[in-house]
Amino acid sequence: MRALLIGSGSRGDFQPMLALAVAMRRAGHTVTLLGSPVFQAEAEAFGISFGPCGHDVREILSKTREQTRTPLGFVRTLNSIIEIEFELQLAHIEPRVQGVDLVVGGGAVMAAHLLADAARVPYRYIGYTPQILPSSYHPMMMVPITRSPRWLNRLLWRVSGGFYNRQMDKRYNAHRTRRGLPRDEDSFSSIFPREKTLLACDPELLPAPPDLADVPQVGSFALPDDRPLPPDLEAFLSAGPPPIYVGFGSMPDDDPQRTTQRVREAAQKAGVRLLLSAGWSGLGGGEDLGPSAHGVGPVSHGLLFPRLAGSVHHGGAGTTAASARAGIPQLLVPHAFDQFMFARQVHKLGLGPQPIPKGALTVERLAEGLRELANNGPMREKARATGESIRSRDPLRAAVSWLEGALAGHKGATARSA
DSSP, X not given: OXXXXXXXXXXXXXXXXXXXXXXXXXXXXXXXXXXXXXXXXXXXXXXXXXXXXXXXXXXXXXXXXXXXXXXXXXXXXXXXXXXXXXXXXXXXXXXHHTTOSEEEEEESOOSHHHHHHHTTOOEEEEESSGGGSOBTTBOOTTSOOSOOOHHHHHXXXXXXXXXXXXXXXXXXXXXXXXXXXXXXXXXXXXXSOGGGEEEXXXXXXXXXXXXXXXXXXXXXXXXXXXXXXXXXXXXXXXXXXXXXXXEOXXXXXXXXXXXXXXXXXXXXXXXXXXXEEOTTTTTTTTOOOOXXXXXXXXXXXXXXXXXXXXXEEOOOHHHHHHHHXXXXXXEEOOOSTTHHHHHHHHHHTTSSSOOOOGGGOOHHHHHHHHHHHHHOHXXXXXXXXXXXXXXXXXXXXXXXXXXXXXXXXXXXXXXXXX
């Protein structure tokens, strides 16, 4: 099989598709992976053919730090670049679609389904949360609420879907017409097609709701990254009890120095060792963190997390899954999107303390959460057992089989219609 994979968005959108690309290659398939230009070196480190697609996400988030202080600010920023991003994706994906057998999208990819249909190539979508699909049991992931009644969720989906359909209608359907495709009255549902979606998130954390029971859910994709941890990190891990990791991934921060200071003070108050991840906001920023703290850049979560006492993070699907898979308790500090739902679930399931939204992060609240991560025995045991359950599955193998079946079904349908 010759497959084109697109992981559009931040690291949390790209890395699962990189894991899938590696798994497909190991299964004997030829894979090309598209994503934000910032991830080219990461793909090439795993020997995966890479092409740029869309904006440089890191640059966009850096330029909009002031506008993304709140969940609503994130949504406004996203809405402001949607149409330009769509055009960039069209330009970057279309030349790659010719000659492939299957197109697979993930994250914020918008143009792939349209282009696959125009090329008469089967398309599938990988979702990292059930919130990507309409349900009466949850609102759209853009809405930072987690306990809304079912009638309100239905209304929110109707309003939100209508908003994005109106925003995209003229541009989306102009490109369909230009490629000989019929008009689509519901572009949002075509971009995120329920009947072609596989949920790559762990049912232990966020199971698909009853009205999405027909959508297959295999579990989160873990990148098989066995690159050794840096020597200085190994030395720090060996020098004392397991530390607690604090990092907010791709999330921007309008004052990373202040956040760094808060995290340091909270760790000191809680009496825990600190492992501070720089992320895209540059936490730590070259500061002397002292003997009980250590700064770290991008490393293998699969190797690092099992050696931690716990993690504090933004609640992205990838870091939440990595913490759960490692069997460690986690404190979520949601910034935007589906992070709020993951934060609610982690706490509700007894896998972590009460979440702290980024805007409410204080030294005192963080110190209290760090103490609970380090000392709450029942929470630690629940996290350990959950990790065992997650590690008992092979989501990537299941996903590759699903994609192979999609291609076989398409070929069978084509043969029957011939």
